[in-house]
Amino acid sequence: MRIDGRKYDQIRPIKITRDYTKYAEGSVLIETGDTKVICTASIEDRVPPFLKGKGEGWITCEYNMLPRATQVRKIRDITKGKIDGRTMEIQRIIGRALRSVVDLKAMGEKTIWIDCDVIQADGGTRTASISGAFVALVDAVNKLHKRTPFTVYPIRDFVSAISVGIVNNVRMLDLCYLEDSRAQVDMNIVMTDSGEFVEIQGTGEQSPFTRDDLQEFLRLGEKGINNMIHAQKESLKMDSLWIGTGGK
Amino acid sequence: MRIDGRKYDQIRPIKITRDYTKYAEGSVLIETGDTKVICTASIEDRVPPFLKGKGEGWITCEYNMLPRATQVRKIRDITKGKIDGRTMEIQRIIGRALRSVVDLKAMGEKTIWIDCDVIQADGGTRTASISGAFVALVDAVNKLHKRTPFTVYPIRDFVSAISVGIVNNVRMLDLCYLEDSRAQVDMNIVMTDSGEFVEIQGTGEQSPFTRDDLQEFLRLGEKGINNMIHAQKESLKMDSLWIGTGGK
Amino acid sequence: MRIDGRKYDQIRPIKITRDYTKYAEGSVLIETGDTKVICTASIEDRVPPFLKGKGEGWITCEYNMLPRATQVRKIRDITKGKIDGRTMEIQRIIGRALRSVVDLKAMGEKTIWIDCDVIQADGGTRTASISGAFVALVDAVNKLHKRTPFTVYPIRDFVSAISVGIVNNVRMLDLCYLEDSRAQVDMNIVMTDSGEFVEIQGTGEQSPFTRDDLQEFLRLGEKGINNMIHAQKESLKMDSLWIGTGGK
Amino acid sequence: MRIDGRKYDQIRPIKITRDYTKYAEGSVLIETGDTKVICTASIEDRVPPFLKGKGEGWITCEYNMLPRATQVRKIRDITKGKIDGRTMEIQRIIGRALRSVVDLKAMGEKTIWIDCDVIQADGGTRTASISGAFVALVDAVNKLHKRTPFTVYPIRDFVSAISVGIVNNVRMLDLCYLEDSRAQVDMNIVMTDSGEFVEIQGTGEQSPFTRDDLQEFLRLGEKGINNMIHAQKESLKMDSLWIGTGGK
Amino acid sequence: MRIDGRKYDQIRPIKITRDYTKYAEGSVLIETGDTKVICTASIEDRVPPFLKGKGEGWITCEYNMLPRATQVRKIRDITKGKIDGRTMEIQRIIGRALRSVVDLKAMGEKTIWIDCDVIQADGGTRTASISGAFVALVDAVNKLHKRTPFTVYPIRDFVSAISVGIVNNVRMLDLCYLEDSRAQVDMNIVMTDSGEFVEIQGTGEQSPFTRDDLQEFLRLGEKGINNMIHAQKESLKMDSLWIGTGGK
């Protein structure tokens, strides 16, 4: 039995609220248990210098936590004068996860800015951010699509993320903060709806892990990803991206 | 008639949600029309260096907007490497407003960190921040008070803020973003429940204003402040600070 | 009787030295009592990005204190790596004050940089900066005007600033440092020669103030502003801006 | 056949030069093909604030590239004013890898600073850094051990790292720069001598990967790790850490 | 004949105003021709960390130019976010020059902060800064000496600086800005009253210089230094430091 009564392979309740704020092209509040993240997708009609003139788009992500999203108040980045390594690592993984399912050429010369701002952090903020940001991204892309239909719809597949790990020698799915802070091994898995991996990042800083552990992580992760993609589809009211945009 | 159908002396609907997030000692979501600000109050058991050993407390404020709280995405401070002047000005005014109604000596050597993070900005974010932060402050102080009652209850009075201004030559109360962006004169008024001024800041950058304008601003401001303090009292379920804490 | 023997409604001696340094288009040393500020106006033949191509000019201000302008040596901004909030607030108010009396469209696509560098600080540096910078601005604009007369002379009115406040429960005009550091209420008033307000900023951090206080502040402020504008006119050897430039 | 004539499961020649510079407690030049990294381990007799008084040590890593370690000159971090995300991510992974095989309690209150400075970058700089830094770490720890023998020798196991990936649809081991820059999938594997995983980080930004791909990555990785640990042992002239330090 | 009518070995008029501002322990305005620098010396009762507990004092210098001290407005350091190399180089040379004539052990654990702020720059600002700062330093040290006489008076000798160079193939003394900007060789010489060198820094970036040039530079420099030290003595009303402080 886990701290919050869940079974070892059970994820926390997921709630996805679309159109959470009114200005962004895509705006989602995702809640997984007590973890709450506002994910917005903003469209800009130009690309970073390294892509100028190549006819391709770009997706970039920024991640942040409100100072009191955590038990102890966290000093703002601007006060310390720099982004810490953890934040850097997280915003890079979110960006890669979303770009992996998008046909950037099909997007044309646009940048989509993904902002994931954590309102309340109870473990799994990076995986919740990926899962929520994907829904915001779909909404933003569909807004573009309604204005001027894409020749090729640029999103190729659903993508979601979940954490797995070993706590007290038990392998488990979707760690909350208390579990995460004492985990021996911690792994984040990002997968598509077609069951392929986009990113696997596992760390056994407290103790290394075996190939058997890894196999079980993949099994647990796949289960969690299925739940999460189901929640995304419910929220977006589409069974598949192709049906949802197939009308054109 | 105003853009959103209000009368010239009418404020927007106010909604104050306490305990909005779970970790902060005080946590409030304040909504005034479409403006939404998360205000948290966090207690730290030490004071900044300039107060060390003086037996006094301190209240400091940080203000920020989520990148897509606005119509056009705003670049994060940390990306630009500095806090802009507007943000600086705002967090200073919030800090002064709250400190003006608190007996810092009665607080003892503690710092209360006020964080105002704007989720959605439709004008009046600095005044909403002051009004919401006051409620978070009361909750945080009361949490301390319940643990170890203060000899002298440190909050002396309610404080609220509201904006007034001249738009299309009409003096009006509580400007929304569209009004604010074309205002000829813009004034922020911070008042206590006893009807005294804590801060007045008025700017006629587009055109100067007369003494008559000022008198009308004060009248409108007082009306708005009364509404706002009423909402604070409703939310806190106290008629006065003394009754609310009188039990001890 | 005040610390320096003045009456409650008396300002300190004002001395304005034009052409104080030789390179700037406008260069003024303003002294109000022991407060000394070098104000320069520098013309640049382009505007910031947000104004490019709009045919309008811009006025921007930077304010700073020499490290030993104050009793205790102040660390330079560059050493701390950031401009403090007070400096930000001050340079924003100076910029707004000057822009409020200038027809930016009449200026054409030019930027005027106002630099206010405090050599010695004895209270009222921000108001002295505004009053001195206005004279430097007139000199710079007239230099442009002599080269190529403006179709519409861009300065519409004189503008000056003065402080008022409550010290030891007495309302008084033009606070020196010792008064300012123990003021209960502190207000800066910026007015034009035609008697209208450009900015009012009053703070009762130590104790709130009443509507009566405010009325008296306005009366005292108006008196101080009249003295200051008189000194500006004497220095510029013009009774009005229109006569001074009327030849065209 | 690969660009440089290697077989798909063949690593590049490894050369480890110990005592490469004269001041550091551990100083190694590691070369894997044309990738060259100077790894130093420096001992400091105190720990970061979050560990003070806990009786534990710490290992922290900084990674950097000389500006012309790469084909195109890279601007120095200090010129841009910040460490880029890639560097952050890399120095975090190196730190975690080394800490995972060290008993920090056994170390006592010391910090070991690992500096990995890339002289020439031809792919795999992060994995070469981990493998080389481990040797520098052993030398530094042994220097401490000779001065004052540890009660418990703090290094528990060898650790090495290697990259694997998919290039032109072929799964391969130890990617050089040309391969890495066109890889569809890229994975870094960090393993101990006892065959357990310390970190797995795989990214399929260009295209997702399957569970079969992952199994093959693990097989290739294990082969590469065995070669690398063999090179470490040769260089250190020890078969196992226990024998090497067993004399005490 | 030179641009300003001087002979090749003639320095510009020197004017030294002591007690230029009222707060600093030493405060000097030095004018050499149109170059004007405010030099202050501020005493702090502690030393930087690297000297703590050694019983020695320290002298450190900061140099800056007002934005419009020059023909074209110079952007403030804080706006660019860093001190430029020229400023760094200058403040280091000023610090070394002053420390070279001071017995830091005799000073005790105090820091003297030298601030050189250029009000108007017409060439030779670094040498004027050294010459003016020395006078401010003497005033500050004497203020300390009056309060509590030093056992050993810490200033050992007068120090001054002057520039020499080659312009249009003519070797000359004390270059003004127009000369400096087209100089082929530029050298700064810092000497004591006893005729010894404290610093020589010569650069032939436009064309190298010969040993003969160097000999003539030293001759010209010595002449200029004599003039400058004479002006310092006149201003301080002392013939020698020992007489001036000999009473004790």
Place this chain on the structure above:
Amino acid sequence: MRIDGRKYDQIRPIKITRDYTKYAEGSVLIETGDTKVICTASIEDRVPPFLKGKGEGWITCEYNMLPRATQVRKIRDITKGKIDGRTMEIQRIIGRALRSVVDLKAMGEKTIWIDCDVIQADGGTRTASISGAFVALVDAVNKLHKRTPFTVYPIRDFVSAISVGIVNNVRMLDLCYLEDSRAQVDMNIVMTDSGEFVEIQGTGEQSPFTRDDLQEFLRLGEKGINNMIHAQKESLKMDSLWIGTGGK
């Protein structure tokens, strides 16, 4: 007899390794005794803004030390957030030294970036950097020259640098770290093959120096420069720059 057994006028062994790394157009490892610096020259096909369109080239230098190039680990610039004054001073002197022997107009609109990264620091890193960087510069220029011969070969002369100083009252050549750290006077001399001075920078912070000292410094310096230029020629396998590029 000196610490390392050298005579007072003897330099340390010089070793220059060309093509030290494979990407840079010029890449040199210079060793003078235990001081080791990697000097690279990188060509960029554009010039800084202040030279755009003038048809001239530019040479700029950056200097840095690996954290453990020194006895005590030095914190990286990026961690402190700024380049220290010593580094600034050094990279400016290297840039001036190289530019002084190059015809920038003959170079055309190109920038050559010189990077001097110190691997091991045992005194004289700035002079070793100049001497080594010159060789890297020649290699880079010759690479350009082979591709498209210059009309005028842009390098006019060899340039080298060496340090001299007074240690324990003895004037000596080429100070190692232990000598440098206790030197009373320290001077860096930069000279061309034709025996002219490019830069002289001498500091007598610990005690001033006489004209006699200076004459001896020049004599010692000239001897050291001759040795160093000889080593450059050996390494480049050219007796003179004109022969090496004699085709023109």
